[in-house]
Amino acid sequence: MTTDGDGMTTDAGKTTGTAATERAALVELDDVSKYYGNIRALEGVSLVVHAGEISCVLGDNGAGKSTLIKIIAGLHQHDAGTLSIEGEETRLTSPREALDRGIATVYQDLAVVPLMPVWRNFFLGSELSRGTGPFKRMDVDRMRRTTHAELLRMGIDLRDVDQPIGTLSGGERQCVAIARAVHFGAKVLVLDEPTAALGVKQSGVVLKYVAAARDAGLGVVLITHNPHHAYLVGDRFVLLKRGAMFGSHTRDEITLDELTRQMAGGSELDDLRHELERSAS
Amino acid sequence: MSATAPAPAPSPDTKVDERLLKTSPLRRLMGRPELGSVVGAIAVFLFFAIFADSFVRAASLSTVLYASSTIGIMAVPVALLMIGGEFDLSAGVMVTSSALISSMFSYQMTANVWVGVLVSLVVTLAIGVFNGVMLTRTDPPSFIITLGTFLMLTGMNLGFTKLISGTVSTKSISDMQGFSSARDVFASTLTIGGVDFKITILWWLALVVVATWILLRTRFGNWIYAVGGGEEAARAVGVPVNKTKIGLYMGVAFGAWISGQHLLFSFDVVQSGEGVGNELIYIIAAVIGGCLITGGYGSAVGAAVGALIFGMVSKGIVFAEWNPDWFKFFLGVMLLLATLLNHWVRKRAEATA
Numbered sequence: 001m002t003t004d005g006d007g008m009t010t011d012a013g014k015t016t017g018t019a020a021t022e023r024a025a026l027v028e029l030d031d032v033s034k035y036y037g038n039i040r041a042l043e044g045v046s047l048v049v050h051a052g053e054i055s056c057v058l059g060d061n062g063a064g065k066s067t068l069i070k071i072i073a074g075l076h077q078h079d080a081g082t083l084s085i086e087g088e089e090t091r092l093t094s095p096r097e098a099l100d101r102g103i104a105t106v107y108q109d110l111a112v113v114p115l116m117p118v119w120r121n122f123f124l125g126s127e128l129s130r131g132t133g134p135f136k137r138m139d140v141d142r143m144r145r146t147t148h149a150e151l152l153r154m155g156i157d158l159r160d161v162d163q164p165i166g167t168l169s170g171g172e173r174q175c176v177a178i179a180r181a182v183h184f185g186a187k188v189l190v191l192d193e194p195t196a197a198l199g200v201k202q203s204g205v206v207l208k209y210v211a212a213a214r215d216a217g218l219g220v221v222l223i224t225h226n227p228h229h230a231y232l233v234g235d236r237f238v239l240l241k242r243g244a245m246f247g248s249h250t251r252d253e254i255t256l257d258e259l260t261r262q263m264a265g266g267s268e269l270d271d272l273r274h275e276l277e278r279s280a281s
Numbered sequence: 282m283s284a285t286a287p288a289p290a291p292s293p294d295t296k297v298d299e300r301l302l303k304t305s306p307l308r309r310l311m312g313r314p315e316l317g318s319v320v321g322a323i324a325v326f327l328f329f330a331i332f333a334d335s336f337v338r339a340a341s342l343s344t345v346l347y348a349s350s351t352i353g354i355m356a357v358p359v360a361l362l363m364i365g366g367e368f369d370l371s372a373g374v375m376v377t378s379s380a381l382i383s384s385m386f387s388y389q390m391t392a393n394v395w396v397g398v399l400v401s402l403v404v405t406l407a408i409g410v411f412n413g414v415m416l417t418r419t420d421p422p423s424f425i426i427t428l429g430t431f432l433m434l435t436g437m438n439l440g441f442t443k444l445i446s447g448t449v450s451t452k453s454i455s456d457m458q459g460f461s462s463a464r465d466v467f468a469s470t471l472t473i474g475g476v477d478f479k480i481t482i483l484w485w486l487a488l489v490v491v492a493t494w495i496l497l498r499t500r501f502g503n504w505i506y507a508v509g510g511g512e513e514a515a516r517a518v519g520v521p522v523n524k525t526k527i528g529l530y531m532g533v534a535f536g537a538w539i540s541g542q543h544l545l546f547s548f549d550v551v552q553s554g555e556g557v558g559n560e561l562i563y564i565i566a567a568v569i570g571g572c573l574i575t576g577g578y579g580s581a582v583g584a585a586v587g588a589l590i591f592g593m594v595s596k597g598i599v600f601a602e603w604n605p606d607w608f609k610f611f612l613g614v615m616l617l618l619a620t621l622l623n624h625w626v627r628k629r630a631e632a633t634a
Contacts, residue, residue, distance in 0.1 A: 073517070096519040105517065113511035115577045116503075124507050125519035127500040137498040 024087030025050050026188050026219040027072060027103065032081035034067050041067040044081070045245045047238050049188055049219040054210065056222045056230035058263055059240035065223045068240070069192050072221065073105035074098030099125075102187035106177040108196055114166030118158060119147040121165045122180050150179045154209055171202030178209050182216060189213050190221040195229050207233055227263045231256040239263065314571035315583040317622040321569065321615060322586050322593070329597035336600045339476040346478065349592025350485035351540065353585050355559070356566035357488045358536040360584030361496065362529040363567050366509035366576025367423040369412060369533045371430035373559030378434050379405040379541025380551040381442060384451040393459040402538050408434070409534025413527030435557060442553035455549045467539070468547035481543055485585065488536065492581035505529065510577025565612065566591050569619040578623075590615060 027049040034042040042064040049055045059065045070076040071083065074092035082089050085101050092098045098105070112121045119140075128139040128146075147161045154175055165173060174194050181189050191210065195203040211233050214220050224230050230237060237254065239247035239262055247262050264272070329336040336342075355372055362369055369375075382404050387397030408430070416426050439449065446452055454460060469480045496502040504525045507515035516522045545551055570587030572579030594611045598604075 075517075095517055099519050107514075107517060113507050113514050113577065115510040115573075116506050120503055120506065124503060124515065127503055129500065137494075138500060138503065140498065 028084040030082045032078045035079050040243050042243050049221055051219050052214055052217050053235040054214050054220040054222055054233050055236040056234035057238050058230055060225055063240040064243040069190055069223055072190050104181035104186035105190040108193045112165045112173055115164050117162045118165045119144045119161040122147040126184055150183050154179050171198050171205050174206050175209050182213055188219045192223050227260045231259055314578060314580045317619055318570045318583050318586040322590050325590050325593045333597055333601035336597055341600055343476050343478050345592045345596045346482050348596050349589045350481040352562055352566055352591050353485040353588030354488060354540050355536045355563045356584045356588040357492045357581050358532040359563040360567035360572045360579055360581060361492055362533055363572045364509045364579045365505045365526060365529045370427040370560050371434055372533050372563055374431055374434040374556040375408055375537040376540040377438050377556035379538045380545040381438055381553060384454055384545050384551050385445055387457060388452050388454050394454055394457050394463050395459045398463055398542055405534045405538040406531050409531040410527060413530035417523035417526055438553045449553050451551045453549050464546040467542040484539055489581050489585045496581055506577060565616055569615050573623055
């Protein structure tokens, strides 16, 4: 699976790589900074997201990944630098505006409302209606059927779309959230640590759907602290540390070993390795 | 990918399906929010049918329904608010405020009472908006915000009434224009098959139907469940959380207006100190009806059944000729059982694989 996945991404990277230089990136952050009072949450971060590519943002806890996601998702506004969507410099004022511009964010914890049925979650905020005036109502049948069909397309065969989404497994919930974003015509998918709380198998399932979303022509921002997951699917890698960017690479510039080394802090990892080798012998 | 992917893919999927098939039918039955309250209502009915001879007479049942409806008119919008994750402690005195505004405006302006009724509607809705806006613009929990409104309204009810009328109750408006037609709408009695039914029962049923329609079949209903069950998630997918909550507080205010007008036109005179403590009765009815106190789960029908249990217990004790002091005891038992059941339901519904 690893080698096959690699082959696929390199191909996609090559074909879109040449086309991407000609047209504007879907989302481009240039030298973006964010301050909370006197706290520097993010400084001088640049990130490019092209259609059909996966841009990975890697960083340890407290590196500023969440702040970056909130700026792209419209929850917070940046204090310096520029945010461009399809070549147009902009400033997102609300999550709704980000959604309207085609940026869908799937959060790690708050992707869904656990007690609500799957189909209500799927269409939450974008419910289908029929009828007019006081008899305007949700088109429940169509929403149920669409939910079932969309999830089936992603390989989740739910017996009952009426079950509370909290009864699904973590990986399935992530997939529902991704399917939802794809269904509603997102151009850019922002994923906040989609594999963080998952086992190996479930992580694989989620990464498969991330790749599927990319193949469907979406630009993906994958936030993670796992370089192995990032390298399986990523085309570009941005490394964050203590709110600053300390590395930005395309796939051909870096190997998995080097990525892992940088993530772990380079020389710090070497020291750790020496230490562990000694204790092992 | 073709060599490796198909092999691991079906196994987790089929495993999930099997697990769901095993537990789903039971979950669906037990998962209904009304279930506990309906079982409770049947038990309470049978209990009093056995122990109070006069309980099952038509006239007695009409009395029970009337008592239930006066609580139910408020319990239904309060339940919607609770599903939306918030409380309104001002709901009880807001009923009195609404009646006082209506009565005093008509009396002081010597206007048709319908003018007072409409002014009361506007002002009461404004109180609801005030609750909602205060809550959504600031951070404190709704418990504190509406506790403030509760105290303010309690004080204003007494203060303004004494200031304007000189006593703690309003002046009679029964001889004023429009009184009889307003009475027909808010406090008349309908005779069906020789049994008298209060019109509040119709208001109650209408509210249950409208609230159920809103909850289950409109976008707003979807938003109510969402803001109560996961406010941040709802906000992130673009649900107008603040507007939804303000709307819910306006719903409570609307219920308070109907209740208040009923109070005014059935007794003609309004006591300005009334209503204190009723807000808890509405909340208890909603909780007995299966609403989760933490929001995100519940139904309008359940709240109506909760109100019915309330009505049956309060009147059943009278028909059984027991000391009415026992009313509170029964209520406590019902509340405890309902809460335990709800807690169990939530844990089960939120359990993740």
